[in-house]
Amino acid sequence: MSLSLLAGGVPEFAQGAERITGKAEEVFDDVCAQDWFCPYVQYVYENGIMQGTSETTFSPYATMTRGMVAQILYNQAKETDNIGEMGSETPVFSDVQADQWYFEAVQWAYANGKASGVGNGRFEPERQVTREELAMFLYRDAGQPYIGGELYFSDANQVDGWAKNAILWAVHQKIMSGTDNNHINPLGSALRSEAATMFQRYLTVPTIAYLTSAEESEEEREIRIFGRTVDSCRYPNSQTAEANQTWVRVPVWKLDSNGSKYSSTLDVQIHKELAGSIQQIFQEIYDSGEQFPIYSVGGYNWRGDTSSSEHCLGTALDINPNENYQCKNDGTAIVGKYWKPNEDPYSIPADGIVVKTFEKYGFRWGGTFRNSKDYMHFSYFGT
Structure with a gap:
């Protein structure tokens, strides 16, 4: 997958993108107003969270890497003045060195508990991020709130044990939804359109408590049950x-x-x-x-x-x-x-x-x- 690059081979989004106005379907040739992902691409594009893979393409069906996700979270932390600790100048992972564009983001993510390695001292920053890994990145970024219950998907047995709470949380918070035929596809690579959707929902949807309470508003109840506010509480x-x-x-x-x-x-x-x-x-x-x-x-x-x-x-x-x-x-x-x-x-x-x-x-x-x-x-x- 090609990336928009600045001089020196650093992706534009690694620098933190400017907020841009304009309709995504008019900017990108591969995004149509009728596409389910169009409003999510619009959000991440105009808020500088994700950019296109070229001046005219978003590549919604291309995949994300682990390094990209770490960089996006790092940019968001800087944007909101919630940077926490800066990472060590000494490489934490053997495959993430100081001359690589994602070095600072990965070091920061590790220092603040936003991400961990994959074992054997490696981070694998250029490997495609799976759907369960992306859920874990966001779950860690949210502070790993308490969650419980079971996953009601046909392929729930494919979710790795370390990712179960992250998937439960992401599904419960309406950040992540199943694919067709009641599958969550935890081991599948996260597409850019899916990542845009999850980032938009993570940053905009109100947090939903795991357990209900008497203090919930009507809007919160509708979001819990329907994933959005509705005109009529009916299927x-x-x-x-x-x-x-x-x-x-x-x-x-x-x-x-x-x-x-x-x-x-x-x-x-x-x-x-x-x-x-x-x-x-x-x-x-x-x-x-x-x-x-x-x-x-x-x-x-x-x-x-x-x-x-x-x-x-x-x-x-x-x-x-x-x-x-x-x-x-x-x-x-x-x-x-x-x-x-x-x-x-x-x-x-x-x-x-x-x-x-x-x-x-x-x-x-x-x-x-x-x-x-x-x-x-x-x-x-x-x-």
Whole structure:
């Protein structure tokens, strides 16, 4: 791949590019306004994060090297006055020497924990960077925040152990998305179009906490579930909805025929972006000491293309439906039989651990609805 070079063989972007105005599709012959990557190329180009490979080409399907990524992060740190420590003048890696254009960036990246070598004292700066390596560069740059959960991709077993948290974080933060057929392609080389996308999202998308909370705004909730703000919280069809669901196993207490409590588990299908929160919620309910018994948990349920039910999103749960009925305000049952807290052990008390824990993580209880009551229901968007 050719690079725009200054005298002495130093790539222009290694010097830190100027901010440039102009439409990317008008500057580059290989970028069209209809291309999915056009807005991301526009962002990195006009903000001086990435330049073209020539005056008229961006080469969106060409690849990036490890040295390039280190240099881009270094330039961004200088741009934002967040340089941290300067790297040692003595080479850290045997294949990165002082006369190479990426030397200062690699030394800085290593000194500040932004990057590490590949073993045997080498950095391999001119090797194509893989998608999981690019995720790790950004994850380290972000300070390696806490993350947990599982990867729900067909090729998740190909993710190297050291990269799992980075991939989890990048996917959760909407920085990285899967390729076709539910693959994350961790070992594939990162294309320049993909790198532009990840840099744009990393630098502009609000940070999304791993676990939900009561303090989240409506915008933050929409970004978590849909990856963006939306006009209507609805999926267009069941295929789209189901592609965003996963199964989780949660710990519960149950009652045997003698009324004694025993430990068990239940499986529930839920939106994959809520999986960690749902597991945390049920773990806290289980550990609370109250030992509230749960025999049924219902999650995702497609109810038609025009339905506004949060069960169609996988963002609502129903617990013990018979004893926590949905009803009109006059008590007429719609679904279930009754709600008798402190009388029936399966009915959810308004001041109990179940309601408190769900509310702590930003879920609204249907027992507080105005037009009707739904005592079994807990929903992320509050509907």
